[in-house]
Amino acid sequence: MARKSSKSGNGEANKMPEPRIIDEYNHVNESDDEEIDEDEAFNSEDELKYGSFFKSSTKSRDKKKPDKDKKKKKSKNRSVVKLIGQDEEISVEEDQSDDSSSGDEDDSEDDEQSASSGGDDEESEDWAGSDSDGEDDDGGQYMLDLLNNLDKQVPGIASDNKSDKKKGESSNAKISLDHVPAAALHLKESEFQAATISMGNNNVVGGDVGKTNKLTLDSLMDGISDTQGFATVQRTMRVLTTGTDSASGDAGETKKLETTKVPVSRVVSERASRKVHYEATSKDVSQWSQSIHEQRDAETLDFRPNKGAGAETRLTKDVLISKFEAKTDFEEELAKALEVAGMEDEKELRKREKRRLLGKDGRGDGADGFSSDDGDDNASQSRDELEDDLGSNRITLEEYKKRHGELAKMRALLFYEEQKRHRINKIKSKKYRKIRKKQRERQKEAEEEAALTEDPSLEREKMEKEEMERMRERMTLAHKNTSKWARRVLRRGKNVDVEERRALSLQLAKGEELRRKVMGLENGAAGHEDSGDEEEDLLKKARDILMENDDDVGVPSDAKNKSLFQLEFMKRGMEAQRNRAKEEARKLLEELEANEAAAISTDSEDESENEKSPASKSTKPKVASEAETKMVLPDGELVASSLQFGKSDGFAISITGNIELNASAESKEKNIEEFESKDDNDGVKTGISIKKNRTKKKKKQCEPKDSNSPSAEVITDDNEEGLNPWIVTESKNSNRENIRNRATATKSASAKQKVSSSLTVNIKEAASMLVDDIKDGKSEAKRKRAETEDEDEFNEESKLDGEKSNRGVADLSQAELVKQAFASPADLEAEEEFQKEKNRMKDRDDPTRQKEEDKFVSGWGSWAGAGAPPPKKPKKISSKLRAPEKKAAVAPKRKDDGMSTVIINEKRLKKTAKYQLAEIPHPYRSRAEYEKAIAGNIGQEWNTIHGAKDMSRPAVIVRAGKIIKPIAKKAKARRAPAKF
């Protein structure tokens, strides 16, 4: 109760029935308060400013302790009774009414009800009714009006009182004249009284004294308390006050009395109005948009009275036919002939045809129970008439359209439905797929088993297939680290736990192993791969036998270890047997190889040249005989890999062929079998010549002489090898070793290197030695090339030919070679001159061309003149401090780039440019668009008359004097339904 004690003057703040509420927090000094006139103290303006604030504050307070307030209210009312004393009755009544109103509040009844009950009460307890009823009625009516007005206007309670007074003055002058001064007097008195009382009884009723200071409705109405119908007025006023009272007591229960809201600011209201107006207007205007769009899109606006008349009068085939009349003799004759033939009328003709058709149909349909029309001619006639012209005489166009539309709709619906179903049917669950797959597999297995039991030969096929699958799996390397799991593990890095890491490494190892297997299989099973062929098999066997013969001297076999075979006769017998076998094998080999050679010889020549494409067919003999070749025919194999000569010219020849040298005895007739050379630039520079073996061998096989005694050759060649003058750095042993290495077919890189290095040849010498022996035309060309490279004079010439010097001489055609050789100086001069001019032109047009300017002028920053020390070099600035270097501007591409015999002048044609546009004109956004827009000719020369007219039609066609109406608004056309 600190509040109460401290602010005794404003103690009425707790009591809310008064219209003027003064907040305890916003209090003013008592002295100030007294000086201010009540009417002005809290006028409507103040209300506008602070009213809401009070409301909210009171509300919040109310919510806190509504019960307390009620109690206090009651106690205060009582205290009022005690204090005032003078109008005891009234105050009592007031108390009563207050009680009743509070009771109303408790019962949560409507205001109206309470008011009406009040009315009833008034009538029943009309204790003060000294005046006539009519007067009483009048006064009540007046007060009600007043109230209504109050409700309507609600200009604030303080002003309420004023308006109250005014109303009273205007409508009922008598009352106001009588009572207002009295009220004023009373007010003054009471004020005074209250002050004195408060002075006197300060101790007695500390908190409640201040209440009397304030102007209350009750105190105002004191003046009219003796008038007729006062009770009603008081009651109704009470309703008002309780309304405010109840706002403090029970929010929302009874009708609130509200102040007039502050009108919204002009800006806001105008904005709102603009918005609304805009919406309305735009809606209104949009009715024209359709027609505007149409007009805008229209090519021509035709305002002529009968537009499109030209189209109707245009001659068409149909028009001509319909107007046709036989006029000339010939036409008449024709018409007559047609008449005779019965074709005068198309309708008749059609009818006849139909009849004929129907007659046939009738016969056909007779079996189906179709009643034939032969019996009733009239009926058929009528039907014919009905059915002619596709029955168009039976249904109207609208009907037809309607029917067609329906049909189309149905069809569309069906179509959509079908599409939908089709899609949905396709969607199947994962599980379904899984099951289906398993099912399929099982079925397939069963089938296969059944097939196997029926036909055991299929087993092999199956095995092969399985093998293939396995191979494919290996090839694709399912164990690579590309699976989702592996990738995830790898990404996680070291965070992976040991288990998973191990799994991964295991997988890696597996993958590696498989990969190795694949490689190994290729090497190891090379023989097997090709052994499918029976002939190959035989061949191999024969060779094996032969090989064995060669080998068996040094290599002890199992048989030899056996004691039985150690016996002399056994040995001899075996020897004989072996010889026989050998003989047979040789014969067989001869035969087979002869066959093979015949087949291959035709293309062997080409093949040897096409080293890039080691044809698959040739791999067979190679693979079959590679190992054997090495052993049987250890030839003077010569590998010169990536040998560079003619260093300056920038192209090299790598010789990757075998050069076989025969014994000196045969040296005259012997020659180079092969001299394969190729351009380095080709990029095939492997440096290894393994593939060459086979081609060489093939050639050998072609020659019967060679194949007759391969073993004999072995020796000679072997001997020869050491003497080979071509080979500069090599030892016999190492060579053999290398060869053997290769025979074992381990194609490791190191071995390759060895081979190539050991067989490196000085080609330059070799070439000079070869000169005499070479007979082959092809090799001659090669030699020529070799020579050309070495000889300077040719080099000079080739240098002159700027472009062609990049190519090898051998690549040039015969004609080009001749041309080059006999190029006249005039030719070259012309070309040179042309090139010079082109360069000049290029330079002139090149915007990036910069004159070589010496940035450092001597004497600038250093001494110049005679005897001056040499100028200092510019200081080197560290790269950090240096200004960033400008990017070298790239010269724009010229049209004649890459055309050696063309100069296209890129100079802008000033005069022609005036007929061109500098920029793309407005509506178009790209050059292509613009060019498309102006493409095509619209003149008469290129079009039909109709076309030319159409394309050059003016945008607006109008007769002079025609009044053009403004555009009418048009409903937005709906999109037409889809047609099917």
Place this chain on the structure above:
Amino acid sequence: AFRKRNAKPNKSLERQMARKETKRLEHAVAASDAQEILHVHAAGLVEAEHDMEKTVQLTQQKLKREFLEEVNARNIYDLELDAGNGPYKLAYDRSGKFSLLAGRGRQGHVAVVDQHTLALQTEFYVKEPIRDACFLHDGSMMALAQERKVFIYDKDGVEIHRLDKHSRVFGMQFLPYHWLLATVGHSGMLQYQDTSTGELISQHRTKLGPCHVMRQNPFNSVIHLGHTNGTVTLWSPSSSEYLVKLLCHKGNPITSLAIDRNGRYMATGGGDSKVKIWDLRTYKELHSYATYGGPPTSLDISQTGILGVGHGCHATFWKPDALSQKLKEPYMKHTLPGKGPLESLRFRPFEDVCGLGHARGIASIVVPGSGEPNLDSMEHFTNPYMDNRQRREAEVRSLLEKLSPDMIALDPDVIGSVEESNSILRRQRLRDLAEEADARKEAERDMEKNKKEKKRMRGRSKIAKKLQRKQKNIVDDNVNKLREAREREKAEKERAR
């Protein structure tokens, strides 16, 4: 200048363009349909019936005797003229009605022959060797490049103009759509003269010495010059430098040139006895044909694309396919033994006839399929049957439709298009604009400088005063009397002294 790349689509424009495109296509189809109706004739080539027969073996005599009708057969003739007047240059007008014969002999024999009636229209001697001759816009005017100057004569042989600026001309071409006479000659100066206004449009120095070979590209009116160093240069009046330079025959002079009607192929004959075919879109050599009996002295491509080559005393004709691909053997052949190198070989427009100007006169032969079978009546001066009224009409219309010489460019479609732009051209454009602005300023300054000062004194030039002033100087009897009187007085005064 800056334009957004991804500007939002302009639907209205797109609709408009789409509609335009459909319209254009529709009309194109209609036009082609109409053409099918109108162009009923097709150019037919002679075809061999079996493998053993070859069209090359077909001689003119055989053709005349066995295959041709009377009307066509009379186009086969050999006109022998005085030996001293040859060799003869031959030219046809655009309609193919008239032929112009010009002898290179000292007499300067000129004749115009009506090819329909084979009647001699005009014949005269200019008493000077004639280097080249051509008709102007139609058969009624011709230009002759004589020893020193170029002269223009009318159909009756009356000299109309002498073009003094064109001296020692070796080659002439008339550009019908621009009304330009282009000449080149001993000085290697290419000159364009407007024959409708008489203005010398431009002169370009080729800097490549005397030039004998000149042809126009009928497609874009660009002039092709063949030079002695084996290059061919392309020129337009709007550029003082060549547009394109091709090195066609290295180290050998260009002897002749021909360009096909569509401007796609060019055939060049060089001193190396080769005829090379070039694609003028890519400027690449497609293939070449070798000639025998001498280098190709004259080349021509007919309206249908038949390539005629005059080499030595032979004329060889190749099918239209010979331009696009290399053919093994020619279509037809004709030999004029002993009549020396063919001076000129020209196809007659709209007829299957080829005229050969040789040392001793002219010959006319029939090459089936060489002439365009369908006339285009919209094209001025190409109707061989036009009457006088039509001719007059065509003259006026053609003058009205005359194109500006500046419109000649390699690609005729550039007119009205947006200028090409790359860094080089942009720079040049800016420079040109600056130059233009400078020139304008200069001109304005000159104008101001040369402006005549207005005479400020009033009343002086009034007509009455002028007359008065004139009256002052008139010497008549009265003045004489006065003068005499004054002199007498003077004499008396002296005597008095």
